[in-house]
Amino acid sequence: MVQQPSPAIVTQEGVRGLPRVALVLFCLAYVLPGFLFREAWKSVDLISLGFMMNLAQGASDWWHPTFMGQSPELAALLPYWLGAGFIQLLGPWIQPQYAVRVPFIASTFLSMGGCWYAVFYLSKSSKAQPVAFAFGGEAKEEDYARTMADAALLALIASLGLALPSHEVTPILIQLCAVCLAFCSLSMMAHEKKKSLLLGALSLLGLSLSGAPSLSVGMGLIGSALIAFDPEPNRYQKTQTLLCLVITALVALITPKELWQWRLVSPPMSWRAWSGTLNLLIWFTWPAWPLSLWTLWRWRHHWLSGEWSKHLMIPLSMGLLFCVSAILSVPPDRILLLSLPFWAALAAFALPTLQRSVSALIDWFTLIFFCGCAFIIWVVWLAMQTGWPAQPAKNVARLLPGFVPEFDALSFICALIATCVWIALVHWRVGRKRHALWVRLVLPAGGAALCWLLLMSLWLPLLDYARSYKPLVVQVQATIQPDRCVQVSGLGLAQISAFQIHSSLRVIELDETHPNPSQETCNWLLVESPTKGDEEQRSKEHWEFVKTIPRPSDDNQDMDIYHRRGTQSSLP
Numbered sequence: 001m002v003q004q005p006s007p008a009i010v011t012q013e014g015v016r017g018l019p020r021v022a023l024v025l026f027c028l029a030y031v032l033p034g035f036l037f038r039e040a041w042k043s044v045d046l047i048s049l050g051f052m053m054n055l056a057q058g059a060s061d062w063w064h065p066t067f068m069g070q071s072p073e074l075a076a077l078l079p080y081w082l083g084a085g086f087i088q089l090l091g092p093w094i095q096p097q098y099a100v101r102v103p104f105i106a107s108t109f110l111s112m113g114g115c116w117y118a119v120f121y122l123s124k125s126s127k128a129q130p131v132a133f134a135f136g137g138e139a140k141e142e143d144y145a146r147t148m149a150d151a152a153l154l155a156l157i158a159s160l161g162l163a164l165p166s167h168e169v170t171p172i173l174i175q176l177c178a179v180c181l182a183f184c185s186l187s188m189m190a191h192e193k194k195k196s197l198l199l200g201a202l203s204l205l206g207l208s209l210s211g212a213p214s215l216s217v218g219m220g221l222i223g224s225a226l227i228a229f230d231p232e233p234n235r236y237q238k239t240q241t242l243l244c245l246v247i248t249a250l251v252a253l254i255t256p257k258e259l260w261q262w263r264l265v266s267p268p269m270s271w272r273a274w275s276g277t278l279n280l281l282i283w284f285t286w287p288a289w290p291l292s293l294w295t296l297w298r299w300r301h302h303w304l305s306g307e308w309s310k311h312l313m314i315p316l317s318m319g320l321l322f323c324v325s326a327i328l329s330v331p332p333d334r335i336l337l338l339s340l341p342f343w344a345a346l347a348a349f350a351l352p353t354l355q356r357s358v359s360a361l362i363d364w365f366t367l368i369f370f371c372g373c374a375f376i377i378w379v380v381w382l383a384m385q386t387g388w389p390a391q392p393a394k395n396v397a398r399l400l401p402g403f404v405p406e407f408d409a410l411s412f413i414c415a416l417i418a419t420c421v422w423i424a425l426v427h428w429r430v431g432r433k434r435h436a437l438w439v440r441l442v443l444p445a446g447g448a449a450l451c452w453l454l455l456m457s458l459w460l461p462l463l464d465y466a467r468s469y470k471p472l473v474v475q476v477q478a479t480i481q482p483d484r485c486v487q488v489s490g491l492g493l494a495q496i497s498a499f500q501i502h503s504s505l506r507v508i509e510l511d512e513t514h515p516n517p518s519q520e521t522c523n524w525l526l527v528e529s530p531t532k533g534d535e536e537q538r539s540k541e542h543w544e545f546v547k548t549i550p551r552p553s554d555d556n557q558d559m560d561i562y563h564r565r566g567t568q569s570s571l572p
Contacts, residue, residue, distance in 0.1 A: 007298045008130035008352035015143040016436040018150045029418070030157055030449040031108050033456035034167030040097045040501060041467040043494040044170045047072070050497030052083030052100050052169075056091070064258070067493055068509055072171075075259045076211030079171040097501055104169050107177035111166075112153055114180030115341040118187040119152035119348055120145045125190070126232060127302060128311035130352055150438040152348035155291065156341060158444035161284030163452050165337045171211045172334045178207035179219070179322075179338045183345075186223045186314055193236060201247045208255040215325060215338070216255075220248025222317050231308060277327055284336050287362070287444050291347035292319075298353040311349060315342035351437040359440045367426060370447025374419065374454060381415075381458040396462065402552045403465045411457040418457075422450045466553040469498035475549045476526060477503045479561055485522040495557075525562040 040046050050067040054060040065072060065080045072080070083100035090099040122128060123145035132138050139147075156162065165172060185200035200223070207216040224244040230237060282289065296316070302309045319342035326336040383392035384405040396403065425446050429439065455463065465471060476499075480486060488496060489510040499507050508522055525543050543562035551557040 005301075006127070006129060006131050008128075008349075010130040010139040010144060010352045010437065011137055011435070012139050012143065013435045014352075014437055015139040015147040017143065017146060018436070018438050023150065023153070026157070026445070026449065027109065027112055027153075029453060031105060031166070033453050034163075035101045035105050036098075038456065038460055039464045039468040039470055040169075040498070041463075042469060042498075043492065045168050046469070046494035046497040046501070048079070048083065048169050048171070049097055049100060049501065050493055051080050052087060053096055053497070053500060055080055055084035056087035056096070063256070068496055070493065074171050074211045075261050076171040076174075076209065077256070077259070078206060078209035079174045079211075082174070083169065095501075100169050104173050107174055108166055111177045111180040111341070112156065114177070114184040115156050115344060116149045116153045118180070118184040118341070119345045120149035121184070121187040121191055122311040122314065122345065123148040125310045127309035128349070147437050148348045148351075151351050151441055152344045154438060154441035154445040155288050155347040156344035158441060158448050159284075159288050159340045159344065160286050160448065161333065161337060162340055163448065165334070172337060174210040175207055175212050175215075176338055176341075178203045178210060178216075180341050182207065182219050182223070183314075183318065183341055186226065187310075189227060189240060190230075190232065190234065193240065197240070197243055197247065200244065201251070204247065204251045205254075208251055208259065211259060213252065213255045213259050215322070215335075217248055217252050218321050218325075219318065220244060220251065222321060224248065226310070226314055226317065230310065232310070277332065280333060280336065281323070284333060285340065285343050287366075288340065288343035288347040291350040292343045294353070295346045295350040298350065312346070315345040318342045319346070347441075351440055354440065362440060363429065363443050366443040366447055367430075370422075370443070370451060371426075373447075373451045374422070377451065377454045377458055378419075384462070400462065400465055400553050402471070403462065405461060408461070411460065415454050415457040418450055418453045422446060469495055469551070470502045472549060472551045472557075472559060473498050473502040476559060476561065477505060479547065479549065480505075480524045483522075483524055486524045486526050487522045489525060489527045491526065491528060523564040525564070527560050527562070529558040529560050
């Protein structure tokens with residue numbers, strides 16, 4: 001079979017390295033602001049935190065995490081173990097909602113590192129190499145691999161769907177870490193045989209214990225097939241294939257049966273449902289998906305001729321696995337997150353084939369989009385602080401009644417520095433001709449990092465007020481003081497977790513059909529605002545209505561407070 005020519009034409013000048021310090025600082029600026037200072041948000045953050053606190057306090061079995069007698073919606077073990085372990089380890093010094101974030105911060109960095117090394121090793125495969133020039137001057141293998149890995153990491157950070165899920169304390173973030181490490185393991189199989197098998201075993205086990213054993217088995221089987229049909233055979237190929245199958249089988253066997261929960265649903269049958277799914281795919285994976293399509297087109301001779309290449313087939317097959325799983329799952333965005341490293345890898349291989357006009361189009365579109373977003377964030381912040389422009393200030397007051405903005409000098413300085421860095425980056429990119437491949441993704445990644453950092457600084461008080469239950473909890477506790485106990489009825493796990501985090505109240509679920517002594521000590525009852533009939537019925541029984549406390553940012557989550565009849569109230 002005649003080997004198809006590579007469409008990548010890259011000179012040594014085109015693989016100038018991105019300074020390591022700059023890359024590390026870039027990752028830190030993207031990851032840390034979303035973890036360090038914000039409150040726990042509804043609902044996934046708070047629910048996960050409730051299960052972790054229960055484990056840390058010994059109120060739940062470590063092999064069967066529960067919270068208020070309920071099991072987690074996504075059956076998982078490892079994420080809750082990590083969170084509970086760090087609550088116990090750092091509890092004397094750090095609040096639980098911040099202590100649990102330490103392993104998830106580490107997992108985010110591991111995800112980025114796994115994606116980087118995966119593309120680094122894929123770029124070293126023979127069919128991924130650029131064209132060799134007749135008189136030399138083409139990119140060196142090591143420099144080319146490093147540049148492509150930098151580009152893939154920038155593409156991952158630029159993905160719009162990564163922003164919020166990568167900063168939430170949920171099992172899906174540990175799943176993303178395991179997927180990236182499994183991707184790295186498969187990519188480095190030809191270079192680090194023993195290390196790759198060990199890393200693959202640990203990552204597949206971690207993925208299973210994080211609540212996705214079926215996806216773990218799927219990755220293992222696809223990985224085994226890719227190793228077996230590797231177009232660059234080696235004498236260990238059959239052994240590696242067999243070991244990969246054995247590892248997959250062992251992981252499936254030792255995974256607790258409680259974690260095997262099928263959540264597949266039938267594919268949408270209406271155009272409206274399909275259009276919603278398509279819209280999610282488009283914005284969630286932007287800008288990686290158009291670059292991935294360009295990669296498949298420009299490298300089409302490498303797979304249409306049957307001469308498939310590892311740097312195309314590994315990310316493509318794995319990305320399709322998670323996209324199909326997302327379409328057949330509810331909610332789809334959580335599983336779709338796991339596909340982002342693979343589309344970022346494919347996007348990186350588009351860069352050596354992009355024409356200058358296409359690269360300029362990406363830059364200008366990115367510049368307009370993110371400058372517009374940053375401008376809106378600054379204008380709304382200015383309106384909150386000064387009342388001008390008037391319309392944004394009125395919108396904030398209407399949507400968040402009771403919110404009182406305060407000037408935070410540190411947040412303002414951080415946002416100002418980030419904006420100045422963005423302006424300097426734009427000037428550097430459009431003002432000079434830069435030949436390194438990775439510069440074509442600097443503006444998309446930089447813009448995503450800028451907007452996320454601005455949100456986590458200028459808008460953080462607003463977002464905490466809107467997405468946290470803390471304002472509501474503070475009002476409830478002020479109402480029922482000095483009592484330290486409250487019964488709840490009909491509240492969600494996120495709301496109950498918020499009371500455990502932001503108050504000193506002991507929360508007990510109401511069970512009037514089977515009362516117990518502990519309930520008798522609680523003279524207060526908290527419920528979501530019921531219908532009028534429910535309120536009258538409750539008032540006729542053991543409870544007397546006291547007041548309704550609204551949640552400022554959501555009219556559908558107002559809380560009604562009741563006091564037990566025949567007991568002394570602390571209210572004036």
